[in-house]
Amino acid sequence: xxxxxxxxxxxxxxxxxxxxxxxxxxxxxxxxxxxxxxxxxxxxxxxxxxxxxxxxxxxxxxxxxxxxxxxxxxxxxxxxxxxxxxxxxxxxxxxxxxxxxxxxxxxxxxxxxxxxxxxxxxxxxxxxxxxxxxxxxxxxxxxxxxxxxxxxxxxxxxxxxxxxxxxxxxxxxxxxxxxxxxxxxxxxxx
Amino acid sequence: xxxxxxxxxxxxxxxxxxxxxxxxxxxxxxxxxxxxxxxxxxxxxxxxxxxxxxxxxxxxxxxxxxxxxxxxxxxxxxxxxxxxxxxxxxxxxxxxxxxxxxxxxxxxxxxxxxxxxxxxxxxxxxxxxxxxxxxxxxxxxxxxxxxxxxxxxxxxxxxxxxxxxxxxxxxxxxxxxxxxxxxxxxxx
Numbered sequence: 001x002x003x004x005x006x007x008x009x010x011x012x013x014x015x016x017x018x019x020x021x022x023x024x025x026x027x028x029x030x031x032x033x034x035x036x037x038x039x040x041x042x043x044x045x046x047x048x049x050x051x052x053x054x055x056x057x058x059x060x061x062x063x064x065x066x067x068x069x070x071x072x073x074x075x076x077x078x079x080x081x082x083x084x085x086x087x088x089x090x091x092x093x094x095x096x097x098x099x100x101x102x103x104x105x106x107x108x109x110x111x112x113x114x115x116x117x118x119x120x121x122x123x124x125x126x127x128x129x130x131x132x133x134x135x136x137x138x139x140x141x142x143x144x145x146x147x148x149x150x151x152x153x154x155x156x157x158x159x160x161x162x163x164x165x166x167x168x169x170x171x172x173x174x175x176x177x178x179x180x181x182x183x184x185x186x187x188x189x190x
Numbered sequence: 191x192x193x194x195x196x197x198x199x200x201x202x203x204x205x206x207x208x209x210x211x212x213x214x215x216x217x218x219x220x221x222x223x224x225x226x227x228x229x230x231x232x233x234x235x236x237x238x239x240x241x242x243x244x245x246x247x248x249x250x251x252x253x254x255x256x257x258x259x260x261x262x263x264x265x266x267x268x269x270x271x272x273x274x275x276x277x278x279x280x281x282x283x284x285x286x287x288x289x290x291x292x293x294x295x296x297x298x299x300x301x302x303x304x305x306x307x308x309x310x311x312x313x314x315x316x317x318x319x320x321x322x323x324x325x326x327x328x329x330x331x332x333x334x335x336x337x338x339x340x341x342x343x344x345x346x347x348x349x350x351x352x353x354x355x356x357x358x359x360x361x362x363x364x365x366x367x368x369x370x371x372x373x374x375x376x377x378x
Binding site: 014017021022023024025026029038039042043046047050113116117120121124135136139140144145160161163164167170171174 | 198199202203206208233234237238240241242243244245246247248249250251254255257258261262
């Protein structure tokens with residue numbers, strides 16, 4: 001899904017930012033594994049995007065552009081530290097992680113949803129960095145294969161094969177946590 | 191690589207509704223005869239469903255949204271505290287650099303001394319030049335007087351010389367004795 005850039009650049013940028021804000025934040029969380037760092041990453045990304053608005057071409061894909069900026073900001077920070085990323089234990093408690101409020105769901109559904117979300121978060125955090133990154137971009141950033149290829153700077157074929165392996169690993173981590181469409185509890189294929 | 195492993199990317203594309211035309215027909219035909227791929231597709235569908243239900247996996251804090259909105263508004267209005275701080279820092283650095291560069295070369299005492307030298311030069315040098323020029327005129331007049339007294343003038347050289355200077359003039363200016371005339375001869 002490509003997002004094109006109309007003349008009202010700033011207004012349009014703010015609309016796209018609003019749409020992908022949670023996706024950007026999730027991607028930042030997956031990269032940094034730290035809430036404060038993730039917030040700084042998102043803020044820096046948005047500030048840079050606003051600064052560079054005028055340089056965008058009408059056919060620019062703003063969505064993948066924003067993810068690319070965030071990734072570059074993160075890589076620059078890593079280079080500046082001249083060290084591997086600090087592994088921080090994620091705190092997924094209610095006190096530190098905001099939960100989506102869905103008024104349409106009953107309390108039981110909300111509870112199930114919350115438990116599932118926590119399971120998925122934990123499983124994703126157990127993946128390797130390249131698998132975490134590609135799962136977040138595809139499933140939560142909702143970027144196309146081509147857009148992911150643009151963000152990661154690799155061929156679309158590589159994106160597909162990596163995504164396939166990441167999903168396979170995630171399935172094995174989530175075995176028993178999900179059901180097949182016909183309602184059967186499903187274990188991992190591998 | 192088995193035929194079904196080759197279909198792995200087709201399963202992903204099928205999930206994304208990205209398979210079209212003949213490729214979609216081929217994939218459906220394969221699913222009809224391959225239980226492994228059907229099972230794999232079911233697992234992928236279940237995973238996609240679970241991942242979708244977990245959306246958004248992370249919710250950005252409202253405070254962060256507010257901070258970003260404020261920063262964007264500041265930038266749009268042309269003022270940013272960060273940019274302002276950066277501008278002040280750049281000015282301070284520039285001022286410090288200018289002071290460091292200029293201080294050793296132009297202390298006030300040295301500047302005053304240099305100014306005095308320049309002023310004195312302007313006052314006295316033109317007078318000296320004038321005196322030199324005046325001396326030249328005096329010398330020229332004296333020589334003219336002498337040449338008339340002695341009766342010889344160089345035809346080629348406009349500066350008249352005395353008879354005592356004649357050998358010197360002949361040597362330095364390649365004058366020939368034949369070139370020397372009395373003032374009467376020149377006027378005639």
